[in-house]
Amino acid sequence: MKIAVIGAGFTGLSAALKLSRNNQKVTVFEKERTLGGLAAGFKKKGWHWTLEKHYHHWFTNDQSALSLIKELGFQKDMLIPSPLTSVYFKKRISPFNSPKDVLTFPHLTVPERVRCAIVLAYLKILPVTLALNLEKTTAFKWLPKYFGNNIFNILWKPLFEGKFGPFASGVNMAWFWARIKKRTPKLVYLKGGYQRLLEKMAEEIKKNKGSVKLNTPFKKEKITDFDKIIFTAPSKIFTLLFPRLPPAYKKRLNSIPHLHALNLLLETPDKILENQYWLNINDRSFPFIGVIAHTNFVDKIHYGNKHLTWFANYLPPDHPYTKLTKEKLFKIYFPFIKKINPRFNLQPPTFSLHMFLGPFAQPVVLQNYSKIKPDFKTPVKNVFLANMDMVYPWDRGTNYAIELGFQVADEVLKS
Ligand SMILES: Cc1cc2nc3c(=O)[nH]c(=O)nc-3n(C[C@H](O)[C@H](O)[C@H](O)COP(=O)(O)OP(=O)(O)OC[C@H]3O[C@@H](n4cnc5c(N)ncnc54)[C@H](O)[C@@H]3O)c2cc1C
Missing domain, CATH: 3.90.660.20 (Protoporphyrinogen oxidase, mitochondrial; domain 2)
Known part of the structure; x- marks a missing residue:
C-alpha cells in the first residue's frame, strides 16, 4: 500500500515506523523544516545537545516511550534523575515532591495536610476502569468536595485557572486523576535530547524504503496519490484540510477546545x-x-x-x-x-x-469527554485521524503519541 502520514511528530513517525517495518510504502509529510512537532528541539552553536523548544521529560512509567528508546539502542543513554518540584504561594517557595512535603506544607493546617495526603493517595491507587467515571463530574466540583475548600483554593484552583483560563471550571475530574496517577518521583531524559530519538526513527523509516519530506505541507491535491492517509496534526487543521466533512462530525471535532x-x-x-x-x-x-x-x-x-x-x-x-x-x-x-x-x-x-x-x-477535556473523543476512522474513506485528542483519559504526551502511532498503523494494516 502507498500510505501518506501527515506530520512528523512522535505520532506520525511512530505510525510510519511501524508501517515501514511491515513493508508498506510510507511517505511522511512535515510542513516544518525539522522533525518533532511539539517535541522538536534546537541546538545553538557551542551546545553539544539539542534542547526541546518546550520543556520535556518522561515519567518512569511511560512504557511505550521507554521501550522504543531501548529498542532503538539508547538504553545506556537514559538519564533518570529525581528533580525537585515546588509551589510558589504567598511569596514563598515550598517543596512539593513527596508525601513528607505534603505533610509539612506550610500553608495548610495539620488536619488539612493529612486530608490532602489521603485524597492524593486515593487518586494514586484508583484504577483507570473506575477513574473513567470521574469524567461525569468536573474537577471544580470534585476537588473542593474531597480536599476541602482551603486546599482546593491554595493548591489546585490557581493551577486550573492558570492553565485552562476560561475553561477551568469545565475540565473533567478524570483529567486531574490522570495527572496524579502518572507522576513518578524520578524522571527520564535522553542524552542528546528528544531530537536524537526522532532522528533515529526517521533514519529507520528511510532504511525501510520510506521517505520523510520536511518543509513539505501536505496538500489536498495529493490525496489521490495514496491508498491510505494518516493525519496526525491537530483536529482543527484536519477540518481545514478536509472542508467537506459532514457537518455533525466537523461540529464534534470543533467542540473540543x-x-x-x-x-x-x-x-x-x-x-x-x-x-x-x-x-x-x-x-x-x-x-x-x-x-x-x-x-x-x-x-x-x-x-x-x-x-x-x-x-x-x-x-x-x-x-x-x-x-x-x-x-x-x-x-x-x-x-x-x-x-x-x-x-x-x-x-x-x-x-x-x-x-x-x-x-x-x-x-481541553470537558465533562463526558469519552462521548466525543474522535476515532481513528473518519468520514473520509481511507483517511485516518490520530492526534492528542485521542489519548484520553491520559494527558497529551510523547509516550501516548508513540502508542497512538503504533495503534493507528495497526488499524491501517487491518483495513
Ligand atoms: C509546553 C509543552 C510541554 C510538554 N511537555 C511534555 C513532556 O514533558 N513530556 C512529554 O512526553 N510530552 C510533553 N508534551 C507533549 C508532547 O510534545 C506532544 O504530546 C507530542 O509531541 C504530540 O505529538 P504529535 O505527533 O501527536 O503531534 P505534533 O507534535 O503536534 O505533530 C504534528 C505535526 O504535524 C505537522 N503538520 C501540521 N499540519 C501539517 C500539514 N498540512 N502538512 C504536513 N505537516 C503538518 C506539524 O508541523 C507537526 O510537526 C509537551 C507539550 C508542550 C506544548
Missing part, C-alpha cells in the same frame, strides 16, 4: 531557580503559570554552560500574549521573575531570550 502553549526560554549565566526543576506558580497575579529550570534536571555543561529556564503559559489562540515579541513578553514577565528571585537583574545582551508557540498544544 484547544490552548496554545507559549514558552519564554531564558539562557542566563546565573541560576534563576536555586535547585528546583519545576515551580508551579499558585499566585494568579503572575502572568505565567510555571517556571521550569531544565539545567536543574540536566547538566548545563551540554548547553554552553548556560542556565536554561522556561516561563510557561497556556493561552487561548486569540490571547494578546501570542502576538507579542519575545522582548515585550519578557518586559511583562520581568517584575514577576524578580519576585521569585530578587537577585535576578540581568539586562540584554548578557543573556538570550527565545520564545516558542505551540499551536493547539493542549486539548
Whole structure:
C-alpha cells in the first residue's frame, strides 16, 4: 500500500515506523523544516545537545516511550534523575515532591495536610476502569468536595485557572486523576535530547524504503496519490484540510477546545531557580503559570554552560500574549521573575531570550469527554485521524503519541 502520514511528530513517525517495518510504502509529510512537532528541539552553536523548544521529560512509567528508546539502542543513554518540584504561594517557595512535603506544607493546617495526603493517595491507587467515571463530574466540583475548600483554593484552583483560563471550571475530574496517577518521583531524559530519538526513527523509516519530506505541507491535491492517509496534526487543521466533512462530525471535532502553549526560554549565566526543576506558580497575579529550570534536571555543561529556564503559559489562540515579541513578553514577565528571585537583574545582551508557540498544544477535556473523543476512522474513506485528542483519559504526551502511532498503523494494516 502507498500510505501518506501527515506530520512528523512522535505520532506520525511512530505510525510510519511501524508501517515501514511491515513493508508498506510510507511517505511522511512535515510542513516544518525539522522533525518533532511539539517535541522538536534546537541546538545553538557551542551546545553539544539539542534542547526541546518546550520543556520535556518522561515519567518512569511511560512504557511505550521507554521501550522504543531501548529498542532503538539508547538504553545506556537514559538519564533518570529525581528533580525537585515546588509551589510558589504567598511569596514563598515550598517543596512539593513527596508525601513528607505534603505533610509539612506550610500553608495548610495539620488536619488539612493529612486530608490532602489521603485524597492524593486515593487518586494514586484508583484504577483507570473506575477513574473513567470521574469524567461525569468536573474537577471544580470534585476537588473542593474531597480536599476541602482551603486546599482546593491554595493548591489546585490557581493551577486550573492558570492553565485552562476560561475553561477551568469545565475540565473533567478524570483529567486531574490522570495527572496524579502518572507522576513518578524520578524522571527520564535522553542524552542528546528528544531530537536524537526522532532522528533515529526517521533514519529507520528511510532504511525501510520510506521517505520523510520536511518543509513539505501536505496538500489536498495529493490525496489521490495514496491508498491510505494518516493525519496526525491537530483536529482543527484536519477540518481545514478536509472542508467537506459532514457537518455533525466537523461540529464534534470543533467542540473540543484547544490552548496554545507559549514558552519564554531564558539562557542566563546565573541560576534563576536555586535547585528546583519545576515551580508551579499558585499566585494568579503572575502572568505565567510555571517556571521550569531544565539545567536543574540536566547538566548545563551540554548547553554552553548556560542556565536554561522556561516561563510557561497556556493561552487561548486569540490571547494578546501570542502576538507579542519575545522582548515585550519578557518586559511583562520581568517584575514577576524578580519576585521569585530578587537577585535576578540581568539586562540584554548578557543573556538570550527565545520564545516558542505551540499551536493547539493542549486539548481541553470537558465533562463526558469519552462521548466525543474522535476515532481513528473518519468520514473520509481511507483517511485516518490520530492526534492528542485521542489519548484520553491520559494527558497529551510523547509516550501516548508513540502508542497512538503504533495503534493507528495497526488499524491501517487491518483495513
Ligand atoms: C509546553 C509543552 C510541554 C510538554 N511537555 C511534555 C513532556 O514533558 N513530556 C512529554 O512526553 N510530552 C510533553 N508534551 C507533549 C508532547 O510534545 C506532544 O504530546 C507530542 O509531541 C504530540 O505529538 P504529535 O505527533 O501527536 O503531534 P505534533 O507534535 O503536534 O505533530 C504534528 C505535526 O504535524 C505537522 N503538520 C501540521 N499540519 C501539517 C500539514 N498540512 N502538512 C504536513 N505537516 C503538518 C506539524 O508541523 C507537526 O510537526 C509537551 C507539550 C508542550 C506544548
